[in-house]
Amino acid sequence: MNLLNMDAENRVVLNVGGIRHETYKATLKKIPATRLSRLTEALANYDPVLNEYFFDRHPGVFAQVLNYYRTGKLHYPTDVCGPLFEEELEFWGLDANQVEPCCWMTYTQGRGKFGRVSVTRRGAHVTATYGDMPGAHRFEWVNPNS
Template sequence: MGKFDDNERIILNVGGTRHETYKSTLKTLPGTRLALLASDSDIDSVLDQLQQVPGFIEYNARTKQYFFDRHPGVFAYVLNYYRTGKLHCPADVCGPLFEEELSFWGIDETDVEPCCWMTYRQHRDAEEALDVFELNVDNGDEDDDVGGGLGIEDVHVDGNAGRWRKWQPVIWNLFEDPYSSRAARVRAHAKLHMHNSPVFITKAFK
């Protein structure tokens, strides 16, 4: 097999969805997995490297199509990043899934655009909040003390329920309903100011 030229189209089948782009487009992000397809190596060499990648299934020489068994919806955003230079996060995909797909394609999460950063980070914020609750409970703090410290005084649940079952409604309200408690109002207010702050945007991408 020979080499690609920059104007040659590359066909990618990701999770059953067909995408078509140029080799020159994939060259815009060196060091990423798709950039490998645009390297100056011959196709045989590229295929040898791709065979080491979990998730790469095959190359169809007849149709000149690469097949990857990955999330097709997320990949549309990944490919658009190569085309536009801006990485946006889909609103209908949870942060951990998007993070996993970015990792597979070799893209740094800090490349996510500021307008999508808070949405992308939301799952980590929830995990960090849960860690705080777990730490307080493990240290022997009463549930009322934990809730009161966050301005959530009206948490009354069955004492036999699991910790996640007890705190799940509180966590969701904290992030989804800014009027559910003092803690939720403080978080919503801080999120608004941080999101619009040039200092926050600068620090977030360091």
């Protein structure tokens, strides 16, 4: 077996949300006990014809996930909200507390901006405010049966 074939055997293709990523199997073993560290060809999301694993997940967040495996540094993409980022990390089996210090403030602000809901009831009127930042969404309902 030549070196070119050995290299190809050590690589893996991950199709995430239609975007193909290629890396080494050893890279995915760097963070144990995660979804990517446990890939096998017996999994339902492995396509033997294309020789790739398919995940119908957010490809932009996955770019940061794969970079974390490669570099050991988890950065927060600023084009997604905090809850979506957390959901993706949970799917991949990663800990959100590993976000790098340079991204921590942006990440925690992104979580809080969309994560707070306050509800006020006054008789038949119900007001819900989503977020505590300027421009937060506010909705009001009136119970017609009251």
